[in-house]
Every structure is written in structure tokens, then in C-alpha cells.
Amino acid sequence: SGLIESSVDPMITAATDITITDVNEQMVRLTGYSRAQLIGSAFQDYFTEPERASGGVRKTLNEGFVTNYELTLRSRHRREILVSFNASVFKDTEGAIKGIFAVARDVTEQRRLEEQLREQQNYSRGLIESSVDALVTVDPELVVTDVNEQMIKLTGYTREELIGSAFTDYF
Secondary structure, rough: OOHHOOOOOEHHHHHHHHEEEEOOHHHHHHOOOOOHHHOOHHHHHHHHHHHHHHHHHHHHHHHHHEEEEEEEEEEOOOEEEEEEEEEEEEEOOOOEEEEEEEEEEEEEEHHHHHHHHHEEEEHHHHHHHOOOOOOOOOOOEEEEEEEEEEHHHOOOOOOOHHHHHHHHHHO
């Protein structure tokens, strides 16, 4: 429908037997497969961990929904894309579950940026710890927010005792 096609996120519906019943254009673009190739095929066939993919569908069918269920999609061109699924069940007019409706968000770039940030934090921590000087950071209220190992040795206090204490207490 027009509503599904207007979404910026890839969307997919699957039946209770875990076969794909519909996709939007964004899902076609993400996977590299045509709508005709996707519809009627097994949902799990497009992921690096097929068991986990079908498990996500089963979890949705059993619990009614899943949030932020991460899977790695393998496109037709062998590109691996980390996606986060949010899915819920849909029912017929009698209330019987007919399948699941899922939105897949590409989180590859988000994860890459998070990893970069983690590496930078580890690098900064390494620099701070390798200093021969006692180093301390404080917030605007002069409360200790971080210390290095040299500061711990110099003061005789533990990191836990120092962090959160008043900087002025040490002078």
C-alpha cells in the first residue's frame, strides 16, 4: 500500500510459516532482490544466521512483538548489513494471527561510529593511564569525575573513593 511504500525504512511481512508475503521498495533496494524473488521465499534465507532470523520471527509470533532484534542481512551482492528489526503480529478479522509485520533499520553506520567512539575512549584512557603525572578531571562544581592510576597511588584512595568526591578535599 502507499503507506508502506512511503516509509523510509525497509518493511516486510511474513506468514506464520516464516515465508515472506510482502515487502516495500526500500526492502527491495536493501536486499538487491526483486519483489517477485522475495515474496514466497523463506525469511531466514537472507541472513548470515538463518536460525537466529527464524527465531526472531518465532519470538514475534509467540510474544506478539520484538524490539531492536539485530540480524545481519546478506544482500544479493554479498554485502553484509546490520539491521535492527522491530516487529509485531497482525491478525485476521477473527483475531487469528496471520503473520508478522517488521520494520528493518540499517544500523551498520551507527555500530561503526559506536565502535570508533569506543576505540577513541580506550586510546584516551591509555594516554591518561600511561602518564607519569597524577591526573584528575573535575566537573564545573569541582567534583572529581576521573583519575588515573598515578593519582590513586599519590593519594592512597581508591578510584571509587576519589570519583564523586570534592576536589578541594585533597588540598
